[in-house]
Every structure is written in C-alpha cells, then in structure tokens.
Amino acid sequence: MSKLLETAVMAIDEKKGEGILVYDFRSANPFIDYVILCSASNLRQVHAIADNVWDRVKEAGLSFRHMEGNKDSRWILIDLESVVVHVFFEEERQFYRLEHLYADLPRVDI
Helix, strand or coil, X not given: XXXXXXXXXXXXXXXXXXXXXXXXXXXXXXXXXXXXXXXXXXXXXXXXXXXXXXXHHHHCCCCCCEEECCCCCCEEEEECCCEEEEEEEHHHHHHHCHHHHCXXXXXXXX
C-alpha cells in the first residue's frame, strides 16, 4: 500500500469514517492509482473526515491538489493526485452508488 493511500485511509479511520472501500484504478485510468469511498452519518462528520485527510496528507509532506465542496456539501471530493477520496453523507452515497460503477475494478484490502 502506498504511503499516500495509507495516510488517507488512516485519517478517515481516525474520524470514524464508515464503509471504507478502496478501488485500484491503475488498469482503468493512467492518472489515478486508487479511489477511496467512505461515508459518515452526519454532515459535521463528513467535513471532519475530509479536513482530517487533508491535514494528515499535508503533515506527512505528501502530494495533494485540491478539495471540492463547501460547508453545506454532503459529498466532498479530495484530489490527492494519484489517490481520490470521496467522503459522503450516507444518504448521498446510497443515492449515487459509486460502488456499482466501480464494481469491475479490483478492491484493495485495508
């Protein structure tokens, strides 16, 4: 597991992110190695998870690009260059069902 991926997963876990899934995108996209999906039971936790991922990656001196979403967002995307993190409010995750979109991609055990 790459240091970036490990840092992001640990940051999600620190803030009690739920349903963490990691997909290996290397065969599907030349720019993204991994995509992480996770969810939270409330909006405050969604933002706490996203902020913690961002902070832990910066603290580790690892690469990052940007975070999409504002204080009212129920889905936040964090672009860490080779790793993309989706943090969902549980209802949004059920609605968009990215797990079904990524079903043919290999999952990474975490």
